[in-house]
Amino acid sequence: MSYNGIRDADLDLKLKVMNFLWHQGYISRPCIKLYHYVGGERTSKTFTDIDVLGIKFDTSNKPIKLVCSAKSGRESDPQQIFILAGIKLYFNAQHAIYIRDKASILGVSELSKKLDIQSFNTNELVRMGMNIGVDFDNIRYINSKDNYIITYDLFRQLKKELPHVYNYISERYWIDLPNYSTLRSITCINELNESKLNDNVKLFFIFYCISLFLISIIQIINKLNPIPNTLFITALETELLGGEYSETEKKKIIEKITSLMTQYTKYLLTKVTIPLDKIADFSHLLEIPNFNEISNLIIRLREKSYILQYVPQIFDVIIFEIVQKRLTEIDQNILYTTREFTKKEKIDLGKIIKDTLIFFERIKIFNRDQIKIFIDNL
Numbered sequence: 001m002s003y004n005g006i007r008d009a010d011l012d013l014k015l016k017v018m019n020f021l022w023h024q025g026y027i028s029r030p031c032i033k034l035y036h037y038v039g040g041e042r043t044s045k046t047f048t049d050i051d052v053l054g055i056k057f058d059t060s061n062k063p064i065k066l067v068c069s070a071k072s073g074r075e076s077d078p079q080q081i082f083i084l085a086g087i088k089l090y091f092n093a094q095h096a097i098y099i100r101d102k103a104s105i106l107g108v109s110e111l112s113k114k115l116d117i118q119s120f121n122t123n124e125l126v127r128m129g130m131n132i133g134v135d136f137d138n139i140r141y142i143n144s145k146d147n148y149i150i151t152y153d154l155f156r157q158l159k160k161e162l163p164h165v166y167n168y169i170s171e172r173y174w175i176d177l178p179n180y181s182t183l184r185s186i187t188c189i190n191e192l193n194e195s196k197l198n199d200n201v202k203l204f205f206i207f208y209c210i211s212l213f214l215i216s217i218i219q220i221i222n223k224l225n226p227i228p229n230t231l232f233i234t235a236l237e238t239e240l241l242g243g244e245y246s247e248t249e250k251k252k253i254i255e256k257i258t259s260l261m262t263q264y265t266k267y268l269l270t271k272v273t274i275p276l277d278k279i280a281d282f283s284h285l286l287e288i289p290n291f292n293e294i295s296n297l298i299i300r301l302r303e304k305s306y307i308l309q310y311v312p313q314i315f316d317v318i319i320f321e322i323v324q325k326r327l328t329e330i331d332q333n334i335l336y337t338t339r340e341f342t343k344k345e346k347i348d349l350g351k352i353i354k355d356t357l358i359f360f361e362r363i364k365i366f367n368r369d370q371i372k373i374f375i376d377n378l
Helices: 011-024 077-092 105-113 122-131 147-162 162-168 178-193 199-223 229-240 246-266 293-303 305-325 345-362 368-375
Strands: 027-040 039-055 062-073 095-099 119-122
Touching: 011 027, 011 039, 011 062, 011 095, 011 122, 011 147, 011 293, 027 062, 027 293, 027 305, 039 077, 039 199, 039 305, 062 077, 062 199, 077 095, 077 105, 095 122, 105 119, 119 122, 119 293, 147 162, 147 199, 162 199, 178 199, 178 229, 199 293, 199 305, 199 345, 293 305, 293 345, 345 368
Parallel strands: 062 095, 095 119
Antiparallel strands: 027 039, 039 062
């Protein structure tokens, strides 16, 4: 999500869509550009972009993705629908929406059905929204133009100071596998913490990346859900290393490097007193930084998996309505998103938030003062 296009003619329509999706349990990210990557490196060429990407989780914590194309100009409807169908396939999205401002979409209704895309105009969007209680005249701050403008400026500052972090969290994150995006999110957080960004900007993006970290973790928990507790730590380590095949291949490469370096060292250091197995030890390349802390957090979250599906929306409230606004007082109303929670659910959601923030305190990202507002009130 780049939050670009501050003068985009389609912006109001995108915000309406984001508000509509919010009331269905999604978090939304606008303006995601799809760049062409070669050999893992980003080129300057873009394939296309996504006007709005929505993601939520079902009761088993399986991700549900939705891509949306929102147009108010004179674009060709059939062309845009074919492009959207390709984006849907690229993202493995379960749903796709094509929405026009006011123009009729009857002429492409059969094409939309054939490509499994929902097509409608703004009037139909408003009608459907009203049926599920959406108030388009009082859009929640998260999906408002005021928030968009402020967030646009924050992303502009990030792009100037840490362009590689900006590129990752606004583009690459959404196409990476969860095992990689989990660890890469922590790397981004470390870089943000050590950056020269203004403290308030820095804190906003640290919380933003924590949200991405949690979205990835929820997907890993879903994938490893059938694994019994006795085998979970081993399965988790393998998953974070890229799966069984990737882990095996990495071990083979390390064994070959170790063998080569051992032979090379024998020629160079005939009188060495340090054991060769120590000089040519590359086993640390398979070590996951902070694995004990990460595994402990994931086990804790797994124990509360019944309520994890609501965490992304709650973290959006934290990011945009507490951290961005620099609030110094909160109450349990932050645990209200699109539904009311029971007392037990609120307690468990509070524990999830606190456990997550304390994890980042333990790996030296936060000090207690920075998260005290949440520790004391949830």
